[in-house]
Amino acid sequence: MNWISASLKNLGAGRRQVPGKALLLTAGVAILTGCGKPHGSSKAPEVNLPTAQVRVQSAETKPQVITEEVVGTVRAKVRATLEAKVAGRIEKLPVRLGQKVKAGELLARLDAAEIRARLEQAQAGLEQTERDWKRVSALFAQQAVTRSEYDASESRHNVAKATVAEAQAMMGYVEVLAPFDGVVTKKWAEAGDLAMPGKPLIEIQDPSAVQLEADVPEAIASRVKLDARLKLRVDAVSGELTGTVCELAPTADSASRTFRVKLDLAPAAGLMPGQFARLLVPVGESRSICVPLSAVVQRGPLEIVFVVANQRAQLHLVKVGTQIGNEVEVLTGLDAGDAVVIDGAAQLTDGQPTEVK
Numbered sequence: 504m505n506w507i508s509a510s511l512k513n514l515g516a517g518r519r520q521v522p523g524k525a526l527l528l529t530a531g532v533a534i535l536t537g538c539g540k541p542h543g544s545s546k547a548p549e550v551n552l553p554t555a556q557v558r559v560q561s562a563e564t565k566p567q568v569i570t571e572e573v574v575g576t577v578r579a580k581v582r583a584t585l586e587a588k589v590a591g592r593i594e595k596l597p598v599r600l601g602q603k604v605k606a607g608e609l610l611a612r613l614d615a616a617e618i619r620a621r622l623e624q625a626q627a628g629l630e631q632t633e634r635d636w637k638r639v640s641a642l643f644a645q646q647a648v649t650r651s652e653y654d655a656s657e658s659r660h661n662v663a664k665a666t667v668a669e670a671q672a673m674m675g676y677v678e679v680l681a682p683f684d685g686v687v688t689k690k691w692a693e694a695g696d697l698a699m700p701g702k703p704l705i706e707i708q709d710p711s712a713v714q715l716e717a718d719v720p721e722a723i724a725s726r727v728k729l730d731a732r733l734k735l736r737v738d739a740v741s742g743e744l745t746g747t748v749c750e751l752a753p754t755a756d757s758a759s760r761t762f763r764v765k766l767d768l769a770p771a772a773g774l775m776p777g778q779f780a781r782l783l784v785p786v787g788e789s790r791s792i793c794v795p796l797s798a799v800v801q802r803g804p805l806e807i808v809f810v811v812a813n814q815r816a817q818l819h820l821v822k823v824g825t826q827i828g829n830e831v832e833v834l835t836g837l838d839a840g841d842a843v844v845i846d847g848a849a850q851l852t853d854g855q856p857t858e859v860k
Contacts, residue, residue, distance in 0.1 A: 558846035570783040575717030579708035585700035622670035638661040718761035818853035
């Protein structure tokens with residue numbers, strides 16, 4: 504170290520003339536001083552992580568059906584929009600939205616004073632023509648009237664009977680009855696409103712039987728066959744549903760270039776008419792790596808999978824794709840055959856020792 508002291512003395516003597524060399528020697532002293540310290544003192548102590556008990560499963564490459572989503576609507580298979588067949592003021596409308604009704608139950612009654620008066624008039628005319636016809640019949644039996652007079656009386660009697668039947672049918676239209684068991688889903692009128700033919704009053708549906716209606720683009724319409732079983736998703740129902748194609752339009756809509764498709768659906772918890780649905784139409788097949796849903800850990804915006812290698816957990820950042828049942832497609836970050844942790848992944852740390860159960 505004597506040469507260092509001599510150099511420092513020389514530096515002090517000529518510091519003003521060579522400032523660059525002074526800085527260089529000072530840096531050299533600092534480096535040598537640092538080199539004199541023990542190497543192990545600057546190394547951070549290693550953290551000892553406990554051994555984790557995990558279950559693993561090999562990532563497998565599986566064939567996957569490529570599908571295209573088509574939006575649709577869940578509808579009741581049996582539904583009806585009811586309207587009055589005659590004009591009149593609504594006298595009674597004893598139902599409310601959401602009410603369950605039975606077949607034949609009264610839904611609306613009209614004030615039918617005019618129709619009732621017409622029926623009474625028709626009945627009076629029938630009684631008169633019936634008396635005339637009986638009198639003419641008796642005279643015709645005695646050959647007191649001609650055949651033409653008898654025929655004319657009989658014709659008037661038949662016309663009167665038809666008039667009464669027509670008025671009675673009109674009276675039957677005064678009451679609007681439920682055509683089947685169902686639930687009132689819409690009301691367009693209230694008591695006191697004027698009802699007339701062509702103006703809807705009430706809509707009822709049978710929610711026990713539902714189906715999906717979707718308009719499939721013509722580019723993929725050939726993939727849909729009658730009686731085929733297709734998958735669909737409804738936001739209010741967990742998991743995927745399966746429906747059977749029961750109707751398929753033979754021609755495309757000229758405006759939208761789509762084909763109307765209907766699928767019968769089995770009852771499911773949360774499935775109701777009017778819900779938005781996505782029909783999954785198969786358009787091809789591909790092969791991709793799939794792992795159980797429990798293997799993917801969500802940490803903030805990151806999707807993580809742990810792979811066991813050399814008895815340690817290795818963190819892999821992945822990008823997942825479509826969920827298929829209890830598995831999910833992994834687009835990047837894994838190779839086929841990797842031993843993926845499927846139980847206890849959320850509690851693991853990168854590099855942690857592991858023991859496979």
